[in-house]
Amino acid sequence: MSDLQSITDALIAGDDNALTQKVQDALDAGTNASTILSEALIAGMDIVGGRMETGEMFIPEVLMSAMAMGEAVAILKPLLAEGEATSAGKVVIGTVKGDLHDIGKNLVVMMLESSGFDVTDLGVDVNIDTFLTTIREKNPDIIGLSALLTTTMPMMRETIAQINASGLGDGVKIMVGGAPVDQAFAREIGADIYASDAGSASKLAKEMMHA
Amino acid sequence: MALASRIKVVGDAELSRIHEATVEILEKTGIEFKSEEALALFKANGAEVSGHRVKIPRALLEKSIESAPSSITLWGRDEAKKITIGQGQPRTHVEPSNGCVFTHDMDRGRRASTMADLINFFKLAHQSPVCTIGGAIPVEPNDVPPEERALRVFFETLKHTDKPLKRNVQPAHEIEEMFKMYEVAMGTGYLADHPSIYASVNPLSPLAFDTEPIETIMTYARHNQPVTILSCALAGISAPMSLLGAAVMQNAEILGGLVLSQMTQPGAGLIYAPASAVPNMMNAQYVTGSPETHLINIVNLQLAEELYHLPTRTMGGLNDAKVPDAQSGYETMQNLMQCMLGGAHIINECLGVLDSIMTNSFEKFIMDEEMISRVLRFMQGIDGIHTDLSTELIDTIGPQGSFLTHPSTMKNCRTAWRPTVSDWNSQEMWEKKGSEDVLTRANRIVKERLAACPESTLDPDLEKELSAFVESRL
Numbered sequence: 109m110s111d112l113q114s115i116t117d118a119l120i121a122g123d124d125n126a127l128t129q130k131v132q133d134a135l136d137a138g139t140n141a142s143t144i145l146s147e148a149l150i151a152g153m154d155i156v157g158g159r160m161e162t163g164e165m166f167i168p169e170v171l172m173s174a175m176a177m178g179e180a181v182a183i184l185k186p187l188l189a190e191g192e193a194t195s196a197g198k199v200v201i202g203t204v205k206g207d208l209h210d211i212g213k214n215l216v217v218m219m220l221e222s223s224g225f226d227v228t229d230l231g232v233d234v235n236i237d238t239f240l241t242t243i244r245e246k247n248p249d250i251i252g253l254s255a256l257l258t259t260t261m262p263m264m265r266e267t268i269a270q271i272n273a274s275g276l277g278d279g280v281k282i283m284v285g286g287a288p289v290d291q292a293f294a295r296e297i298g299a300d301i302y303a304s305d306a307g308s309a310s311k312l313a314k315e316m317m318h319a
Numbered sequence: 320m321a322l323a324s325r326i327k328v329v330g331d332a333e334l335s336r337i338h339e340a341t342v343e344i345l346e347k348t349g350i351e352f353k354s355e356e357a358l359a360l361f362k363a364n365g366a367e368v369s370g371h372r373v374k375i376p377r378a379l380l381e382k383s384i385e386s387a388p389s390s391i392t393l394w395g396r397d398e399a400k401k402i403t404i405g406q407g408q409p410r411t412h413v414e415p416s417n418g419c420v421f422t423h424d425m426d427r428g429r430r431a432s433t434m435a436d437l438i439n440f441f442k443l444a445h446q447s448p449v450c451t452i453g454g455a456i457p458v459e460p461n462d463v464p465p466e467e468r469a470l471r472v473f474f475e476t477l478k479h480t481d482k483p484l485k486r487n488v489q490p491a492h493e494i495e496e497m498f499k500m501y502e503v504a505m506g507t508g509y510l511a512d513h514p515s516i517y518a519s520v521n522p523l524s525p526l527a528f529d530t531e532p533i534e535t536i537m538t539y540a541r542h543n544q545p546v547t548i549l550s551c552a553l554a555g556i557s558a559p560m561s562l563l564g565a566a567v568m569q570n571a572e573i574l575g576g577l578v579l580s581q582m583t584q585p586g587a588g589l590i591y592a593p594a595s596a597v598p599n600m601m602n603a604q605y606v607t608g609s610p611e612t613h614l615i616n617i618v619n620l621q622l623a624e625e626l627y628h629l630p631t632r633t634m635g636g637l638n639d640a641k642v643p644d645a646q647s648g649y650e651t652m653q654n655l656m657q658c659m660l661g662g663a664h665i666i667n668e669c670l671g672v673l674d675s676i677m678t679n680s681f682e683k684f685i686m687d688e689e690m691i692s693r694v695l696r697f698m699q700g701i702d703g704i705h706t707d708l709s710t711e712l713i714d715t716i717g718p719q720g721s722f723l724t725h726p727s728t729m730k731n732c733r734t735a736w737r738p739t740v741s742d743w744n745s746q747e748m749w750e751k752k753g754s755e756d757v758l759t760r761a762n763r764i765v766k767e768r769l770a771a772c773p774e775s776t777l778d779p780d781l782e783k784e785l786s787a788f789v790e791s792r793l
């Protein structure tokens with residue numbers, strides 16, 4: 109058990125060298141890969157998520173843990189049974205046409221990735237066609253749209269309308285955010301999820317996948 | 320006699336070290352410019368261009384800094400309101416706030432801004448004695464379709480002020496249209512020798528310029544109108560955590576924009592605008608009230624003033640309070656003191672602003688005017704009658720006497736600074752007058768000011784012509 113605890117500790121500390129070493133040690137000592145994943149790593153990320161919400165951990169620290177998690181999972185992946193290490197879900201995300209703000213959107217991407225989502229980030233100033241083509245290609249579970257300008261919020265509405273009109277919206281959840289966006293606007297334009305920050309974005313995305 | 324010194328964060332030796340680090344970034348790392356036209360111009364001027372990345376050699380940088388003017392005359396439609404920005408200006412210039420999505424007032428609370436709110440902010444700015452610049456978009460007119468906003472807002476700008484103007488980034492064709500409209504008012508060819516409008520342009524930190532900002536820099540330069548390059552990098556997110564590192568990076572960005580403007584039109588006005596921030600690293604959100612923020616920006620003001628001799632500008636009255644409460648007051652005052660005493664030639668985001676530039680408050684506008692006026696008065700320092708050491712007078716009055724009845728007091732007692740919204744009554748008198756807090760008084764002043772403001776600063780025929788111009792293009 110104690111080797112699992114030390115793995116969790118290294119994960120929370122965001123120490124990728126120590127973490128990969130300890131994961132390797134545990135495997136060498138005969139610990140089951142699946143046990144390491146669920147009892148040390150996923151359990152550890154749950155602690156990290158909780159500490160982020162309370163402000164005990166700062167965003168850069170959370171991201172360090174998430175990156176270390178990625179490295180540890182890469183070691184375990186070949187040893188896991190089919191389906192065990194699959195992603196939490198697929199997300200296609202971008203900042204809508206006309207808008208160049210991406211600091212917040214990038215944060216959402218990082219938080220989603222750290223919760224195990226497979227994210228395709230289309231960047232900024234993304235036109236509707238690019239969204240449609242990528243959705244067709246990637247078949248995502250969730251589509252994320254970011255807008256920081258009141259002048260590009262209508263583009264968010266338009267993008268959703270086009271996704272729905274093309275039939276690509278069926279069974280896909282649309283998630284929106286950005287400083288001027290609120291719950292009422294999200295509802296009005298037909299989005300399924302609104303989140304005011306990156307932490308709640310990944311939390312709501314996870315809930316949505318389990319709903 | 321102005322104050323004997325302004326705030327300096329670093330010593331002179333440090334400044335040249337910071338400059339050298341900036342040259343290294345420009346020469347070695349370079350900046351991205353997303354415009355073929357700009358890239359071609361850089362290439363023609365000897366910069367190394369690969370893809371969108373431009374490495375700017377020292378010689379080109381130095382030549383550009385040299386050709387940028389150290390002061391700019393900016394004309395208003397009322398020529399008596401023209402201002403000098405930069406070397407030799409008599410006091411800090413003040414620009415209205417910009418870009419707020421929400422409007423706040425005591426009567427209705429916080430709500431999405433409308434054109435009616437925008438017009439009221441225009442009117443307050445026009446009447447405001449501390450505000451020397453007009454224009455900007457103090458609140459977003461959410462009820463006007465985005466594709467119509469540029470022209471409709473510019474029409475209301477011309478209608479409600481005749482001060483020199485500040486505008487934002489726009490595509491080249493929209494800028495051309497706006498300049499044409501200005502010349503409908505001022506006469507064809509007026510802008511060529513009357514800088515009257517400057518645009519605020521943001522680099523996309525770290526170290527990049529997108530297409531429209533580039534078009535704005537180049538189009539304004541070609542029309543002899545100034546631009547102000549405003550970096551808003553977040554230390555630890557889009558800039559280094561190190562305060563000096565952030566100063567180096569935003570210096571590189573602003574100078575990158577300067578080189579582009581000077582290559583387009585040597586001598587074009589360029590206002591250096593450092594406005595980076597230390598964010599809330601707990602959740603990576605943008606905040607504006609940290610006392611660390613202007614440790615970055617004042618270093619850049621020093622560089623601009625002492626090494627580059629450029630006019631400067633920064634966001635001077637920001638705060639993170641959601642309502643005009645005590646926090647809004649002390650954070651605003653902290654930032655005003657730092658920026659104004661740091662020597663910024665223009666301050667913006669300092670008339671009404673709340674909530675990390677998301678909200679603009681009518682009452683806070685009135686409070687901000689007074690806060691700015693306090694700092695302006697302090698910056699005037701000791702002048703006029705105050706330079707008199709008064710030994711003779713002190714001798715005449717002597718121990719236990721009173722200066723109150725002396726003619727020199729009578730003569731000058733009305734020259735002392737007085738508040739415009741703060742309360743200086745005694746407790747008893749304050750109660751007698753209704754125990755109003757500052758917000759209530761500010762609310763009343765807003766209403767009085769709006770009621771007294773003329774509906775238009777335009778001659779009726781000109782107003783019709785401008786209105787027809789707008790309608791013909793929508």
Ligand code: B12
Binds near residue numbers: 206209213284
């Ligand atoms: C930094 C900044 C910039 C930087 C952007 C750099 C970059 N790479 O992104 C620069 C300087 C380039 C910039 C440019 C401009 N900006 Co700007 N900018 C800001 C500022 C100060 C902070 C934004 C930020 O990064 N915050 C930090 C991040 C972490 O927070 P966030 O973006 O809100 O994201 C969080 C949530 O919203 C949410 N979220 C975000 N996206 C998504 C997506 C999904 C799916 C979900 C679920 C959640 C979610 O989670 C995030 C993380 O917690 C804001 C002011 C403010 N208070 O927001 C103005 C602001 C947004 N900008 C504004 C303006 C006007 C502009 C310009 C038009 C300025 C100009 N005159 O040219 C240009 C526009 C360029 C363009 N075409 O997009 C206005 C917008 C007002 C309006 N009218 O709508 C603001 C409000 C400032 C102001 N009052 O003027 N800007």
